[in-house]
Amino acid sequence: MSVRLRQLGVLPFGGWPATAVAIIGVCIYLFPIYWMLISGLKDSAEIFANPPTFVPRAPSLAAFEYVFVRENVLRYLRNSLTIAIPVTLLTLVLGSMGAYAMSRLRNRLVDVAIVVVLLLQVFPEALLATPMFIIFRSIDLLNTFAAVILATTSKTLAFALVILRPMFRQVPFELEEASFVDGCTRLQTFRLVVLPLMKVPLIVVGTLCFVQAYGQFVYGLTLLSQQELQPATVGIYSFVGAEYADWHRVMAFSSIFVLPILVIFLAMQRRIVSGLTAGALK
The missing domain is CATH 1.10.3720.10 (MetI-like)
Structure with a gap:
């Protein structure tokens, strides 16, 4: 991916910095999808927990069912x-x-x-x-x-x-x-x-x-x-x-x-x- 981005001119450098930037970008892009998936495994109380939980405390498929x-x-x-x-x-x-x-x-x-x-x-x-x-x-x-x-x-x-x-x-x-x-x-x-x-x-x-x-x-x-x-x-x-x-x-x-x-x-x-x-x- 970093090579592809460098060819397109998005990343002017190569090696591990380019790979790190690409990985961070992918994580930021995919985080909303991850948050949506784990929120479906939470109950209604944990949805509004403060601070928010990035891993469900007691995962449940009740919402999917x-x-x-x-x-x-x-x-x-x-x-x-x-x-x-x-x-x-x-x-x-x-x-x-x-x-x-x-x-x-x-x-x-x-x-x-x-x-x-x-x-x-x-x-x-x-x-x-x-x-x-x-x-x-x-x-x-x-x-x-x-x-x-x-x-x-x-x-x-x-x-x-x-x-x-x-x-x-x-x-x-x-x-x-x-x-x-x-x-x-x-x-x-x-x-x-x-x-x-x-x-x-x-x-x-x-x-x-x-x-x-x-x-x-x-x-x-x-x-x-x-x-x-x-x-x-x-x-x-x-x-x-x-x-x-x-x-x-x-x-x-x-x-x-x-x-x-x-x-x-x-x-x-x-x-x-x-x-x-x-x-x-x-």
Whole structure:
């Protein structure tokens, strides 16, 4: 890790100082996850102990058992995945096609469209929730996964267009011309020539969009009033009341909730890092 950071110019020195700085940085980054896990093993009294305990005095799985048996955490996770997977697929399909088209059009209107898309990202989801509610109520899509999927895709699609467009512009046009000479159509060229070269950027964008959709809260709370349809983020929110919060159960629920994200990033960390640093090193 220290060698990688030194290559990127983050650490100007090598040897044990670089290793120590890297280890300290990783510990600081992972400490909130550690604190979340051990808080789920504490009881409600130890959560507020002063000074705080960094190792549970009497570890207990009672909070985890509660969220599995009483709160049906698996249903919440299934709902979150039911939203996140279609959002990711829709974003990759529409985003790759749109970004490819925008990268090949030499028109000022395309640049204006990109600026408009960036400006629209300034608006928070809480501000867009009310018009989204009105739109989906008028077409009878409230309390359906389709409403949350479409609303979330409208956010992630803009992100995909902005990120993928410059990536598509790096694909040499000569490769496409050669495919045209061989008799390929524009769609065949896009599918057989361009997309294989965009594998890593698409994986990065897909992963980030999945994380954003998996953690969707505002649209899930606004557009889904039926508890059996709500995602895990709304389920965690139900533990927090006006005067009291079951923080040890919140932490247990959150630990289970973040597990799929941790697994995805651990499994795909090399591809994600290589995609994020693409073009940074010569």
